[in-house]
Every structure is written in C-alpha cells, then in structure tokens.
Amino acid sequence: MTDQRTRRAAKEPPNRPWSFGALALLLILPPSFQLSGQEASGGEDGRPLQIHDMFEIKRVGGPQVSPDGEWVAYTVSTSSLEPGESGTQIWMVPSAGGEPIAMTTEGYPASNPDWSPDGKYLSFTAARGDSAQTQVWVLDRRMGEGQELTKEKWGISGYDWSPDGSKLLLTIRDPDPIDTLPAHEKPKATPPWEIDRLQFKRDRVGYLTGNQFTHLYVFDLATKKTTRITSGDFDAGSPAWSPDGTKVAFAANRTENPDGNSNTDIWVVDATKTSDGSDLIQITTNPGSDSNPVWSPDGEWIAYTTLDEPELIWYEVNDLAMARSDGSGEVRILTGDLDRNVSTPRFSSDGQHIFFGIEDSAENHVGRVNVRNGRIDRPVSGPFSARGYDLGPDDEVFVSVARTDLPGEIFTTGRDGALTQLTQVNEKFLGSIKLGEVVNATFPSADGTEIEGIFYLPPGYEEGLRYPTLLRIHGGPVSQYSLSFNFEAHLFAANGYVVVTANPRGSSGYGQDFSYDLWADWGVRDYEDVMAGVDHAIERGWADPDRLGVGGWSYGGILTDHVITKTDRFKGAITGASEFLYVTNYGHDHYQLQWEGELGLPWENREAWERISPFNAVENIITPTLVMCGEKDWNVPVNNSEQIYQALRRMGRETQLVVYPGQGHGLSLPYQVDRYERYLEWYGKYVKQVNTPVTKPVTAPVGAPAGGRGGDR
C-alpha cells in the first residue's frame, strides 16, 4: 500500500496542496482499494488467508486497448519483502479472450502502457539503464524488447501520444535546484529549510520550500527535439491533445495564492511553441476545481469534472461538465441530478456520449451520458467495483473489475454489452484459499437513516454460533468501503472474526447530503451509523456482543477514538494515525486549508475545534487500546497518538504505543506485515480472548461513558 503510493508519487507530479488529488492522498483509502487483485471465490478445500498472502495477490490495472481493438494491454503489480522483487509488469491479452502475453520482463518494472495511434508501438514508462530517470519506452509490435524513446535529463512523469502519433506530450517536473548544481558546488550538509509559503509541508514530500513546478513539453519523434509549451509559477496537470494535435488542454490553479484555494481551471495552450502564459485560453472560470479535460472528437467541446462549491471542501459531490473549447465560457453541467462522484470522462467515438466512472453505494460503475438529452445509462454496473477503463474502437468497455471474492481482473463488455472476464491473474492463488461468506446489507441508524454495510463471516461459519466481531472503519472521512477484495477484512475473517465494515455519514457514494452531514460534527451521527452496523451483526446472529473490537487507520482511527470515548461495549480497540486534539495539529499536519474551511481559524473559532476533539473525553476510555502511527506522518501526525497513549497510560488503562520509524501516513511493506501481526495479537488477546484471561481495566472509568446522541446502547 505505502509502497504502491510511493511508487505512484514518484511517477506523477506531486500533488499541489490545493488540488483535489491532494485530498485523496491525505485520506487513507479502505484497504480494498490498495490490494485490488483478482478472481473467483476460493476453493472449498482451500486454506484460510494468511498475512503473507498479501504478497501472493497480484494487482491489475490500466487496461489500454490497441487501436485495432485486437489487444488489451494492462499492468500486473506484485509486492514482495525481497528487495527488488516488487514491481509492475505489462501484459496484453487478446480482446476476444485468450492467452495473455508478458510484454515486459520481470525485474524491469514498467508502467503506464499505451499504444501509438498507428498501433505499431506499445509504449510505457520505465526507469532503466544508466540514467535511471523515468522515460518513455517503446515496444515495436513487430518484435523485440523495449527501447528508450525519450532521454529527458530529469525524467518524465507522464506522457500522451499526439493524435497523429508524431509527437509525445510530456509532463516534466522542474528539478530540485540542488540537483542541478555541479558536484563540487553541492552543499555538504542539508541546508536549513527556508519557508514562506502558506502551505508549507506535505506528508511524504517534506517542507515545501522551492519553486519547482510541473510543466508540459512536446517531444517530436522525428527530430527527437523537446519543446516546452507551458511556463510560469503553476503546475500544469491532466493534459489532453486536441483532436487536430494543434492544442493542449490542461488543468492548473493559476490564482494569485494557490495555497489558499482549490480553484483549478481548465486552460488551452498552443502545442507548437512555448507559452509565456499571456496567450492561454481560459476554458472555465468556476471558483472550485475543474479538472480532467477531454476533447470532443470534433474539437468543439471540452468535457471535464467540476466542483462548484469549494466551500464544502471534500464533502462536495462533483459533476461532469462540458465547456466550449474556444473559451467563450459556455458551460453545461451533465450530471446535475446524479449526485454521485464522477471521474475519468471520455467521449464516445461519435461524440454523442461521454463515458465516465461513477462511485455509487459501495460500488463503482462505468456510466455514459448522452450529450444531447442528458440521459445517463451504465454500460458497466453491478455488485462490484469497476475502476479504470478504456474504450475500444466500437466503444466497447475494458475495465478492471473487483468483487468481494475477486481482486481486480480485466473485463470487457465486448460489442454485445455482456461483461466477460479476460484475465485470471490470481486464479491459482484464489483456488488455494478458502474465503468466508460476504454479506452486503443495509440497516437503519439511530435517526432512521439507511446505512450500507459489508459483513465478512469467517470461512466455515456455522449458523447459530456467535463469533468475536470487529468493527473496522474506513479512512476519509469522504470515501467508501466498496464491493471489492478487502484483504484486511478477509484476513480477520480467516482468523475467526466476523468483520463489520460500514459506510457511515461522511462517506462518499451516497450523495452530497449524506456526506455533508458530517460537517464539523465528527464522531456523532457517523458514530451511530457504525454502531448500527455492529448491532445489525448482533441481530443477524453473527456477532457475539461480549466479544467486540473496533479499529481503523486515519479517519478510521479518528472515529475509533470517538467510539471508545462514547461506549465501553468494545473489549479491544486499535487506533491508527488518528487526530485527537485538533488544535495541536494546526500548522503541524498539512490540512490548514481544509481545517479553516470546516472549523474556522482556531484562534477565532476554538469551540468548533474542541467539540470534535476526542481528547476532551479521554477519561471515558476504558477499552484496552493499541495506539499506532508512523514517526514522520505529517498527514495525521504522531503527536496525536502520543497524546492518546500518554493520557491512557497516565490513567492506568491497558494500552501500548507503536511508532513506526521513518514512516509517513502509509507504511512500507515490512511494517504492514508487522501491523497485521499486531492487529491479530491485540484483538486475539482482548477481543477473542483465546489463551488469555480476560483483562479487566486496571482502573475503573471516571464517570459514566459519554452519553449524548447514540451513546452507549
């Protein structure tokens, strides 16, 4: 997970703090997204899942259809504790089904496959050879191994073939000024950080001191010359060629103080020369974030995703929109009634539809809107998570689909619309594993709101027996548990637990009101929602009410903190990387813009900060609690975990603090293994209570558990 994120960060331009993308980075995603791998339910005689199976599961991604529609290229990623054995390999499979072919060599990581428009080359990015900078490589479809196409000194972070195949659009980040110095001029010791930006730090990036920006360049294949096409103090992102290859649309926040807002707009630049910024055509003027531009086949329109209420920060549901590509300002919102997050727009070949991804009620679909009448249908939908798609020449969809019993595999709708599976990358492994039953159910929360949950039963579950049960809470808060392969939940189930995962208020996938309900009121209705999930598991006869555990990472840890200050129903808790006393994070975590939006400034609106701080009810906690964090987490910093531990230890509660050396918000693979081991040990001792006498709190709680809405039932 960390590994994956780190690698991706190395390839893509680092997110600027105000961008929408940055928010996603801060919010740890449910584990299901991180280990999306593959196929069919486990064999009846299989063994239960083990921690090290996380290295057995391969993850597929990025389907790319060849221009003739005959082949689908995709990536297969593996993780390993052995140095150099984690990596991504590119494969292709006939789009009509058949034997897959490895297109890159194991041990030579390659990513971002794409086809040249004439289909003669399969391109990818890789850092190989002497320079070890990421470059574009090409595989000649006639035969042979990858050959380096670009030789950019500082490497590239993205590329896109021009429609006629004669050029590549490259995304290149300015080098660190120190790297540009000759060896004898490089400082021997790290110079002090000199900071004057409003947003001055970022987890896993460090202090934001320099003026490094990401810009767009055009590489001519015939002359091997590279021309810079954007310049200025801004980052240019998600570029897209116009159909005639003369212009490029991109997203950039070009406001005076980009650290202080999320106002990314769509711009169009001439693809043939270096722009000084004065000749850019501004396509959108919305004060929120507009991004992911794509051109209609006739070049008249640019479709994109838009957030038009930036004051709602991450609670806003975005829309698909289209604007005139000439900058006349005409804008049409296409998904105004959908009320679900959309992503990755793409015009159909005739320009009559725009395809896009939809996040909806624990599922992910591929939708399609008719640009004339606004009618929306869903070519790919069902009880699964379909993410990352490409279109064939006849608009057939190729997409990575995961289910609760299947890590992601490449599927296609074909021309007849029936979804068929093309890859089986985890078939053998899954055949050796026995997974428990997974139940997708809804249940009412305290105020009657329907909440959706995904419940994992242990393999070999016997009706009539109640099992120790873990409530696991997702990060975000604005994200969702989805019907995909949740390794962590399956691992707990394999160890004899019923696992409750729910999408409480604040989650995405259920519309803006549902998400916005959490606004400045954390740990209240979302607390009731997840507790309703636990009660549902008890009502169904699965969960043993006397053996309950709770836990999560990031927002999952934050809500865990609220849960254990409000109820003593849980016998054990694990809170990972949680915020605890919010005011202490101002200027220390990297959320200055978001906190100000939601809570106001702490010296002006302190009450809002204190109201959502579980620290203020810390004495209510009697649940034995394992507290964990990365030493260098600047997303949800370790000082919070230290404060929880310090208070619990001072009060004599059962607790332990585990700090992961050098780690940020995500952990490296060896620490992920360690974390799973500690999860199982702590829950085993305090929740399952196997081989261990039940440990009662050393000190009785001071006062009653916090009451209030949805308190202890």
Added chain:
Amino acid sequence: MKRVMKGSVALFMASVATVAFVTLGTTPAAAQTRTMEIEDQYRIKRVGGAQVSPDGEWVAYTVSTTNLEKDQSKSQIWMVSTQGGDPIPLTMSSESAGGPKWSPDGKYLSFTATRGEDAESQVWVLDRRGGEAQPLTEVEQGVGGFEWSPDGSKLLLTIRDPDSTGATEEGGQQSRVRDPWVITRLQTKRDGRGYLTDTRKTHLYVFDVQTKKLTQITSGRWDEGSPSWSPDGSKIAFSSNRTEDPDANSNSDIWVVSATNTDMGGTLVRITDYEGGDGGPTWSPDGEWIAYTTGLNDPRYSAFETRHLAIRASDGSGERRILTEDLDRNVGSLRFTPDGRGVLTTVSDEGEGHVVRVDVETGDVTRLIDGEVRAGGFSPGPDGLLATVISDYHTPGEVFVQRGGELAQLTEVNDSPRSKVGCSSRLVSKKAVAIRRF
C-alpha cells in the same frame, strides 16, 4: 585435450583477426573520411551470429559494442528483413544478449543472457507476437549453450557442474583470505581462466519447454561439447575426449546418446576412432549419417593439422569417409543441405573466408561465397537462402543474404555518422565476391 587446445587456438586466432582488421583498415578507401585512430578499435561495432528465421523472412544477428570508458563490451540482438529495410533492435540496449536462435516453428527467438544481480547465464525467449524477453531456463549454475530439438518441444543444454567447493555460497569469499590453489591435473592452467583446480565437468541436459523439467543425459569425468539433435529428436551426437587422461591428448571422438535416457548416458554409441580430434557433428536429414570434422594425418601434428570434413554412418558402422582430402583447407561448422546431398561449411583459404558446399558423393567443392572477403559463419534458410556476415579489407562484418545467386547487404551497422569510424560500412568491391547457388 584437443577440444581445449582448439579453444585456445581459436582465441589466439581471434586476436590476430582483430589486429589484422584495424591494420588493413588503415588503407584509404572510397567511403572513408579520414584515417583510422586508436579509438576506432572501440568504436567499430561487431556483427555476428546471423540466423535466418524458419520462414526465411528475417535474419537475427548480434551487434557488439565496446564502451572504452567503462571497459565494458555489450552485445545486442537485432533483426532485419531478408528483403531489406530498417533493422529492429530485439533486446534492450542496457543488457547484453548473445547466441540468437529461432525456435523451429519460428514462434520464438531465443538467446542467452545474464540479467539481474548475481545472475547466471540462462536461455531467454522473445515471443514473435510481441513483448520483452522472458527467462526460459532457471539453471542454478547457468547455461553454457543450447540447441532447440527439431520439434521445438525441448532444449539441449550444456551445463557445467556446480562448484562443489561452495565458494559461491552466500557469505563466502568477500572477506575471506583466498585459499591456495591446489592442483592435481596434468593441464594446470589456462589463460583467462587461471589455474585449473576444480574437477567441474560440462555435461548435456535435456530441458522440456512445457514442463520445465531438466534431465541430465551425460555424466562422468569427461566434458561433452558440440551436441547435435538427430532429425527425429531421439538421439544426440556430441564430441567428448573419453580417454584415460584427457589432459594428455587431443583424442576427442563423436558419440551418440539417447535423448531420453534415464541413466545419465550410461549407454553410448561410439561413432569415431581417429586418435586425433573429431568434432562438430551434424546429422544428415534422413538421420543415417553424421558429418564431422577430423584430422587426416597424425594426431601429433596437433594445431598444425588441417581440419577436414568426414562423414560416417550414425550407427557407428563402416569406415569414415573424408570428403575434403583434395581441398586441404580448414573447414568450419557443418550443415547438411536439405536434400542431404551436400554439406555446407566455411573454409579458410589464403587469407579469405568462403562458404562452400561439399558434395557428399563426389567431394566436389562449390564455393557459394568466394573472393577477397571473409565470410564468418553462415545460416541456411528455406529455398536456398543463406545468411552470413561478410567483411573485407575495408569493411568490418555486415549481414548479407544470398538468395538465388544474388547477394544483398542487409546491414550497415558502422554507417553511423556520429561514430565517425574510419572504415567502410559497405563492401568496397562487390565484384570481389563470387556467388553461387547451392
């Protein structure tokens, strides 16, 4: 002894050839822009290993380059259409690869490469449908050489015994004081290898491509070399010096062993009995005959002895028949023509290197590539196609293909203006080359 001796002679010859190249190249030629300088020796790319695909459409070959700064040589595999056109690089430029061979069905191009840290040489395959090479073998001590079985289902591998001293085991050597060399062999040393202290031998193995199962088919205290599949894939001919003390003589013989034996070569059929060296066996298309190289006179002539072409029945019966007695020139590697009536080989003749066909019945020699050139090796394709690497006084080797009596130059690897090599990339005088069909 003979086998080893041959190796050392070849090495010696190779260095002469290189020097001769550069010296001759200093003669001004039409295509040159300047005279040669020392660095040109390292700028000149060397072409080798030309192999025609079974369908006759492509020639795969190697291009070797030297990086003087890094004191490093690398070899990259390319292919070019036999009709001409832009050559296509087949292996990545950052990794060395050698010995390209097409699978008999033409679906794969295989080669040997040592890739990755602490890796040993393995057989890799490129899928003709596309994609980068994938490792085919995983032999711990590495693969010396390989040959596809005629039906493409198996590989014959030559593999050296593992190092029994454990010197390569983890945590070994680095900090250790070096052990003394303890020598018991008659042949005590070899240039480039050092003292010959170990008793590791090179044996033959059959590798099943589908099941990846590896079966050792020869064993013992001898080395085996130059293996060749019988046309039906049931037997292997090879050369091996099986005398009491192979270090004391050069008496290698040709042997045949079952390709499916399970007793590691316990039963061999001996094909030759000449007291000098017999080597390089190849089978006639009907499997009845084995052609090989042999000496004519007295094994004591050793390195001075001319290598002749002989044939003998593949069951070991009868006598050897030497076909090149009148030619009296060294022959190289051997291949029967598809009709079995001729044997193709190279001959070294008065400073030139020719490709010839020797008639099996009459011993008549037809020079297929003749003249003031050196043809280094050859690869026959369908319909009389013949690929070879040709050089002359001014031109380092380039890939040529002969089809129906026409010779076409397919590569110009030393044409790069950037390299500014002081030599020609095209044969200066094509008239110097005589071409005949076979």
